[in-house]
Amino acid sequence: MKIRDRLKRINFEKRRVSFAPKITxxxxxxxxxxxxxxxxxxxxxxxxxxxxxxxxxxxxxxxxxxxxxxxxxxxxxxxxxxxxxxxxxxxxxxxxxxxxxxxxxxxxxxxxxxxxxxxxxxxxxxxxxxxxxxxxxxxxxxxxxxxxxxxxxxxxxxxxxxxxxxxxxxxxxxxxxxxxxxxxxxxxxxxxxxxxxxxxxxxxxxxxxxxGMNPKKAITIISDHPERLGKMINSEIRRGVTIMNGRGFYTQEDKDILYVVINKNQLTRLKRLIKRYDENAFVVVHDVNSVLGNYFI
Incomplete structure (x- = not known):
């Protein structure tokens, strides 16, 4: 009897179980x-x-x-x-x-x-x-x-x-x-x-x-004029640029390193603009298999 009384006092929460698959x-x-x-x-x-x-x-x-x-x-x-x-x-x-x-x-x-x-x-x-x-x-x-x-x-x-x-x-x-x-x-x-x-x-x-039909390229740029090149990429290529801190091993000088991901068909134009603004810039081009995030279209 005691067990039956305890069970009556317990407030069992009713749960609705759905077996319908979620099709998006x-x-x-x-x-x-x-x-x-x-x-x-x-x-x-x-x-x-x-x-x-x-x-x-x-x-x-x-x-x-x-x-x-x-x-x-x-x-x-x-x-x-x-x-x-x-x-x-x-x-x-x-x-x-x-x-x-x-x-x-x-x-x-x-x-x-x-x-x-x-x-x-x-x-x-x-x-x-x-x-x-x-x-x-x-x-x-x-x-x-x-x-x-x-x-x-x-x-x-x-x-x-x-x-x-x-x-x-x-x-x-x-x-x-x-x-x-x-x-x-x-x-x-x-x-x-x-x-x-x-x-x-x-x-x-x-x-x-x-x-993908439009492969991407990642560009690393080491330049003495990072601000100028960054503004150029923003305004003319219309891509966001990341500035990373670096330091030359031999000279021990601090350097700003630019990193940007662009569409492959923009690469030639970017190279041409980099050469125009800083022909001594050191540029490395990387192949990119995929890009994730809301900031790249």
Missing amino acids: QQTLINIATVIIGSFIFAIGVNSFMIAGNLGEGGVTGLAIILYYAFDISPALSNLVLNSILLAVGFKYLSKRSMYYTIVVVILTSFFLWVTETWHVQSDEILVNTVFGGMFVGLGIGLIIRIGATTAGTTILARLVNKYMDINVSYALLFFDLVVITIGLTVMTLEQVLLTVIALYIATKVMDFIIE
Whole structure:
């Protein structure tokens, strides 16, 4: 009885639990990007690479090898092999990335099945090589750009990027070359070499999509006239400038160092203006992969 009385006196707070998933506008954009990227990737594989009797990298490359050797549908083998590798991805990659990747695996396998008979026949094998590389690189680039992967060796490439800070595109190229070497068992040396060209094109296109269409440059300027150059960059280039304190090791003199991030297409103009205002200025140009923050457009 005492326990029952105590329970009656306790004011239990009623909580409303909502199981409705929160779908934002960005989520819808990401899903649309994944669908488009998967479709473009499938066209590149079926319409150009397989149509030209070429190979591919990663799990898709293994699926093509199985297709050439045993006539197994690339859509089926792509789904099975990637499903196995997804277990590795769940352990080492973020859950958000892997959820998108599951969707990618299903969509790429589906589109590989839909486009199985979409073959672009050409007397010039370089047409298949170039456009196959472009379509594959564009598709994978769109998928990776939103934080997903195409599973397979892309998971391994993202792991290398995460723990060794190596560019995803070039890590992927390395793993793809391993698969291409295995492709010598079912393809001629010429076909393998053309596949390597296609993979290189895919890597450059992918890099372009991931890094952005308008790469940035970071400029470090050491000058005897930092105020003049800073005002010039503000007024004529319309970029904010950071002034850092520095000191020459040999002279032990204090120096103001200017640091600014600009669009690549502004670099030539900035160099010309720096030379006009201080031709003795020491200028270092750095490549910038990405810029975060609300102060840069």
